[in-house]
Amino acid sequence: MIEYLLKLYKKPRLIIIDLVLINLAVLFSFILRFDDGWMQYFQINYLVAITVISFLVLYFSSLYNKMWQYASMSELYSIFKATIIINTLFVIYIYFFRVGFPRSIIAINLMTDIFLLGGMRFGLRVLKDYLNRNQNMKLKSRVLIIGAGDAAEIITREIQKHPEIGKRIIGLVDDDPNKQSLEIHGNKVLGKSENIPQLIEEYSVDEVIIAVPSAEGKTIKRFYELSNKKDVTVEIVPGVYEILKGDVSLNQIREVKVEDLLRRDQVDLISDEISAYLARKTVLVSGGGGSIGSEICRQVAKFNPKKIIILDINENTTYFLERELKNQYPELDLISIIGSIRDKNKLEQVFKKHSPDVVFHAAAHKHVPLMETSPEEAVKNNILGTKNLAETAAESEIDRFVLISTDKAVNPTNVMGASKRAAEMVVQTINKNSKAKFMAVRFGNVLGSQGSVIPLFKKQIADGGPITVTHKDITRYFMTIPEASQLVIQAGALGQGGEVFVLDMGEPVKIMELAEDLISLSGLTPYEDIDIDVIGLRPGEKLYEELLCDTEDNIATEHERIFINNLEAVDQDFLNKHLERLSELAEKAAERDIISALVDLVNTYQPRRDNVKKVDFKKDKKSS
Known part of the structure; x- marks a missing residue:
């Protein structure tokens, strides 16, 4: 029924209906003013004049562009404006043509017009709501x-x-x-x-x-x-x-x-500080096609940068991110570059051509068990790749360099964590000899990132189980990708150079409870529909992650969710000697020697003892 009424409620038909209502309003105004004696004051030429005037006003008005089944106060205002114009023109007609007309009728007619024209339209909305409510009941x-x-x-x-x-x-x-x-x-x-x-x-x-x-x-x-x-x-x-x-x-x-x-409170950014170092600047994001890197690109795009450079080895993720950003920010100057941070010549070409002001370094190997079996790749990418990028950035006189690090760099028990701690040391050392501000930001796991535990659990549930958990008491810190990326960008604004920032990760989450929640969210019952098997800790895996070393001081910043680890930078000669050794060993893929060299470089690294082999050069550690 409502659809039939809407078909009738089109401009040609509605103008005719409105003209009839306006004429009725004139008649009702006389009746309301003079009761039974209204005919002795009424003249038919009043209706002729009001009809002509109303037709012209209504035809050129916007009244018929409205969807009156959704009528609200703005539509009522349109009716009020149209009736004011009609009655004003009618008064002008009376004055210039010296037509005898009871002046009190004008005010009554104005209100009657609004009542009839508005009543017709709002009646349609009331009818629609009534029919919808009745249909809803069924x-x-x-x-x-x-x-x-x-x-x-x-x-x-x-x-x-x-x-x-x-x-x-x-x-x-x-x-x-x-x-x-x-x-x-x-x-x-x-x-x-x-x-x-x-x-x-x-x-x-x-x-x-x-x-x-x-x-x-x-x-x-x-x-x-x-x-x-x-x-x-x-x-x-x-x-x-x-x-x-x-x-x-x-x-x-x-x-x-x-x-x-696992949701937490929204991050409150200090936008003025972020805008000060990102607005109208060229920003390069290494690993820009990855989970964290792509979100950093999305967040940076909101602060009106001059240009964003996405640097990544993965062409597929880079391509889709480029399409997304160009669609959302058509005016953004966006450059996508396929390349590796291991390629120093490529990095130098990129920096020479585009002269970035700010670098967010998110490119890294992060899968713990895989890096245990391929430690040379962690060295080449996480350590030497960071050195390539940071040195190139320093030579190009950028403003800021932000390394994305991890909680696994604290008292590391695996190659990945040790390599990220070494990357922090590289950045801190370069900061001492650079005018630019180099810093690192540590945080834990991010929800939904590539290779994280949640996609694995979902796949295991889809396959009918069981879900595999490495230990019944294992815990991890979690935050969302947008939350982590926003805090990284905020830390970049707070840094004065040399800091290792740590983000407030909230309370650690028990992975066993996480698995149970995922099973329940899938509409199944834990241990009945889907089993959970405890398979033991994997090589290099901790029972719980830490965000601060026992020897580190936790310094607050002006942002309540960001803190500074007071880590002393290592001696440059000491670092360079160990990096040269690691580079040689990585080329040979000498796994046990690489582990031993990492132990020498990162004195908090505690690998499995059977992986350690005594190296043949004298230790000269200052601090790590």
Whole structure:
């Protein structure tokens, strides 16, 4: 029925209807003013004049560009403006043609016009809402919304506006005592989150939507556990990292992910400081096609850089990132370069041609077990590649160089961690002899990054299990890719040169609990549908990661989520001698000798003892 009315509600037909209503408004104005004696004051030429004037005004107005089934105050303003113009022109007509006309009728006619024209249009919206609500009552999917804030209001309004999606809201829950029993668009707040299980049973709820974008992971996890009942679908409005502009729509509602259960507060950036070193600057991101590097590119693009250079050895990820950024930032000067940080000549060509001001160094081998079996590759890429890039940057007189490091560089027990600590030493040493500011930033695991544990667990669940966990008590720090990237960029603004920054990673997460959550989120039951096998720690793997050495001081910065490790830089001659030795050993792929050389360079490195071989040159360590 509503579709039929909308077809009738087109410009030619609507003008005729409006002209009839305007003429009726004149008649009603006389009746309201003079009661039964209205005919002795009324003349037919009034209707002729008002019809001509109204036709001209209405034809050239924007009234018929509106979608009146969504009428609101802005549409009412358009009606008010049109009726003011019509009645003003009618008064001018009366004055110039000296037509006898009761002046009090003008004010009454103005209000009657607004009432009739607006009533017709808003009546269509009321009818549409009524039909939608009736249709909603017949649908099977009964929805309970968690949250009664702005996001819940938008979702509620959208569901009521679109009955075709097949959802009916039975109510909302919110822990704010001031919101209890209040309504949003006719939907009542039925209680607090603790009442969710009872409400699901009482109202036969089919679907729960968590509409609290700013909630922390532990709160989301609690909501999920309260809502996760048999035959109940639990969905969520994405967090602030996904809703970049703060807008919420039905299309963004999705199933709960493990990332939601680990969600933390939004990062508050000191934007002025970031803009000061990124705006109108040329920024090079090594490993720019990777998980962290690509997100750094996305974040940097928001600060109006002069140019972004994506340097990566992987052509596929680089290509797709380039397309994404060009689509989102069509005015951005974006350069994609396929190349390796191992190639010093290539780096020199890139720096000579593009003269970058800021470098974010994210290119690295990071897979712990693989680097245990190929330590020469960790040396070539993570250590010598960093040396190539940092030296080239120093020679090019850049402003800032930020190395992406890892918590595995603290008291390392594996080649990857030791190589990243060595890379930090390289950057700190170069900083001493450079006008540019060189620094490093350490953080733990990032959710969803390439090679991380969550994609592995998802694959194992899809294959029917079991999920393999290396130890029942193993823990790791986690943060989202956008969160990590934003804090890296912020640290770049805070650095004065030589610092090793550490990010606040929050509380460590037990991998066993993470596996159980992923199984539950997949609609399965841990240990019944999917088993979890404990297979033992892998070579080089720690039971828990550290962010600070026992001997390191934790210095606060002006940003509450960023700290400085007070690490003394090593002697340059000592470092150079060990890097030369490592370079020679890497070319020979002498695995045990490489491990021993790394132990000599990084005195906190504790590998498996059977991997260590005594090297034949005298130790000369100052500090690491």
